[in-house]
Amino acid sequence: MIDFQYTAPATLDEAVENLNSNNEVQILAGGTDIIVQLREGHRTADVVLDVKKIPELRQIETGSDGSLTIGAAVPCWQLYTDASSAAHCGALVDATRIIGGWQIQSRASVGGNLCNSSPAADSISPLIVSKATALIYGPAGTREIPVAEFCTGPGRNILERGELLTGIRIPKPPAESGSAYQRFIPRNEMDIAVAGAATWVRLDPAGETIEEARIALAAVAPTPVIAQEAGNWLAGQPATQETFERAGELAKQVANPIDDMRGTAEYRVHLASVLTRRTLEKACERARG
Numbered sequence: 156m157i158d159f160q161y162t163a164p165a166t167l168d169e170a171v172e173n174l175n176s177n178n179e180v181q182i183l184a185g186g187t188d189i190i191v192q193l194r195e196g197h198r199t200a201d202v203v204l205d206v207k208k209i210p211e212l213r214q215i216e217t218g219s220d221g222s223l224t225i226g227a228a229v230p231c232w233q234l235y236t237d238a239s240s241a242a243h244c245g246a247l248v249d250a251t252r253i254i255g256g257w258q259i260q261s262r263a264s265v266g267g268n269l270c271n272s273s274p275a276a277d278s279i280s281p282l283i284v285s286k287a288t289a290l291i292y293g294p295a296g297t298r299e300i301p302v303a304e305f306c307t308g309p310g311r312n313i314l315e316r317g318e319l320l321t322g323i324r325i326p327k328p329p330a331e332s333g334s335a336y337q338r339f340i341p342r343n344e345m346d347i348a349v350a351g352a353a354t355w356v357r358l359d360p361a362g363e364t365i366e367e368a369r370i371a372l373a374a375v376a377p378t379p380v381i382a383q384e385a386g387n388w389l390a391g392q393p394a395t396q397e398t399f400e401r402a403g404e405l406a407k408q409v410a411n412p413i414d415d416m417r418g419t420a421e422y423r424v425h426l427a428s429v430l431t432r433r434t435l436e437k438a439c440e441r442a443r444g
């Protein structure tokens with residue numbers, strides 16, 4: 156491990172001041188990615204800036220418009236033990252339950268998962284289907300951008316020098332809506348996704364017809380990818396197994412994966428279809444309450 160200085164500012168402005176110094180600064184939330192990357196020499200740092208002492212980054216808040224704002228450093232366990240989060244964004248809560256084991260979940264944050272910007276990250280596709288936005292603070296003030304536009308490549312994102320993620324905002328879900336996330340891994344835990352799928356649906360009041368749907372896939376492209384055509388096709392379809400299967404076949408067409416030690420490209424494309432079908436079934440079940 157290289158030597159670095161450690162700092163833990165208590166305010167956003169102090170953090171931004173540090174990020175704009177001449178030092179090479181790496182942000183640390185839970186540290187479950189960055190510490191490994193520093194130790195293995197994939198990243199370097201003069202200063203490691205711990206954001207966990209900034210109060211805004213540790214809160215889960217419901218706004219007056221019913222949206223949920225999750226501070227960038229909120230650890231996974233806090234989300235899956237928070238009843239309002241489970242009701243608000245089932246797919247995201249599914250993801251937080253399977254990121255690593257419980258030791259990892261006690262530190263790892265959704266903000267860190269997003270900023271690490273791995274194509275296989277479990278929480279990003281759930282955020283995309285929930286229409287979440289990333290709240291960013293930097294020298295030029297605040298900006299808010301859709302999570303769908305956040306990742307630009309493996310390990311890369313739209314954050315500019317001096318900026319940090321302060322939180323993630325998820326709009327209030329409409330009535331009769333639900334979401335789900337599933338991934339496939341070779342072992343039961345402590346591995347990253349071979350492929351993952353997040354789906355979101357809104358049903359008619361009878362719970363029989365899909366009125367609106369969104370699908371996003373993980374680990375099948377350089378960034379999480381939206382299956383737009385499949386989502387559009389689902390609007391107006393009956394919420395049946397045949398529909399879920401057809402949507403899976405359509406969704407897999409946006410998959411453009413690589414072969415690696417976890418699975419072949421062909422296998423990942425197949426998984427994209429299976430996981431889309433299964434999560435649609437679950438999302439519809441949740442939408443019916």
Ligand SMILES: Cc1cc2nc3c(=O)[nH]c(=O)nc-3n(C[C@H](O)[C@H](O)[C@H](O)COP(=O)(O)OP(=O)(O)OC[C@H]3O[C@@H](n4cnc5c(N)ncnc54)[C@H](O)[C@@H]3O)c2cc1C
Pocket residue numbers: 181182183184185186187188189190191206227228253254255256259262263264265266267268269270271275276277278314318319320321345346347348
């Ligand atoms: C044993 C093990 C198992 C794991 N299993 C999984 C898994 O199943 N699924 C999965 O998706 N991931 C997994 N991971 C990866 C990791 O745990 C997750 O990506 C986690 O969510 C990262 O969160 P963190 O708070 O620890 O991030 P950190 O390591 O603190 O930060 C990650 C990156 O984001 C940057 N960053 C953090 N916060 C901010 C911010 N507020 N603003 C700007 N940049 C920021 C950091 O500088 C760093 O580049 C695993 C890791 C380990 C070690």
